[in-house]
Amino acid sequence: MAKDSKIDRRDDVSPTEGEHKYGDVEFADPTNKKYPIDTPEHVRAAWSYINHKDNAEKYDADDVEQIKERIKKAAKKHDVTIESD
Template sequence: MVRAVKPGRKRDGRLGPPQGYPKDPEKYADPANWKYPVHTPFHARAARRYFNKPGNRAKYTPEEQAYIDKKINEALERFGVAVKVRDGAIEEEAGIIQADLPMDKDIDRMNVDELLLVLLGRNRLASAKGIDPGLVSVDKDTATLFSGTVKAYGVRIDAKENRIEHDCVDWRSNRAKARLFCKHLGAFVVRLDPAKAVGLLRKLLRERDGWNFE
């Protein structure tokens, strides 16, 4: 078994944390280079996906790879994030998959579709848009409180209390734990006033660690 060794400085390593990311190096699977943040379920899952790419792994010795793998796996286990693997590869749309938050694009420049893509992933976003609008009801639409139903499921999003309440199976078994949207929440947000939807999603992505997903 390969002994895990903390990575050393790399030529392409960062000199410090990316803007808006933790300043504690221990929040990264590669703390010496400020890479592979694992401070949230979302980031831990993304770290696993990125580090599974051969080109990224090749930058490290086997011992360093073992260290990064260990840090990522510990974070995934701590957050209760299930990683589904088939034939040695992570399934593209398994469990809690989502798109990556673009590192080169300010959240304030992202539109509704781009914001929802981060929270849903491509397949779930398509499913959300495929839900019949007649099955989506927005009963309350204020500056900070949105509620209604999608099919037979209730939706309540409180931007003042930073709380999302929903009751579908996908939400309860996967998405809430990973702080991501299911197709029903996506369909609900799509029916909101576009300006309010953009503001809500931008706030959520900036402050996601402080929100309750119930």
Template sequence: MGTYISRRDDTDPDEGTKEYGDVEFADPTNNKYPIDTEEHVRAAWSYINTSSNAAKYDAEEVDAMKGRIRRAATKFDIEINED
């Protein structure tokens, strides 16, 4: 799942690093949706499944981010509801 995510003009990747530090993100290009803790994984899943957030990406990018979030969820024994 190495799909490249395009750089967005409406966000600053440095903000994600400043707020969360050097962590893994579901969107590593723009440093959005940190997936380094159980709380962040749950939040990332919720946010990327919100239509207004997902609409900022193309379908392949959303699928790639969801895959990263799912993999992070397994590390924390989080069951992901696909609905």
């Protein structure tokens, strides 16, 4: 997997929707503005959501891995404990 390669644009989401809802924050999926990771609460929610099969299957395996790595990094930054998979 190429580290920090660009995540593919999804046809089923509107990136402006995520930006409108959360503002100019850091996202685990910055391409589609999905999975905000700017607060401890968002980090926990992002981890929970990306580990749901129906959410993860919308991405290829490399993208899921990249999103999870970004969430793990944010968890460490925000001092949040998450269960590794």
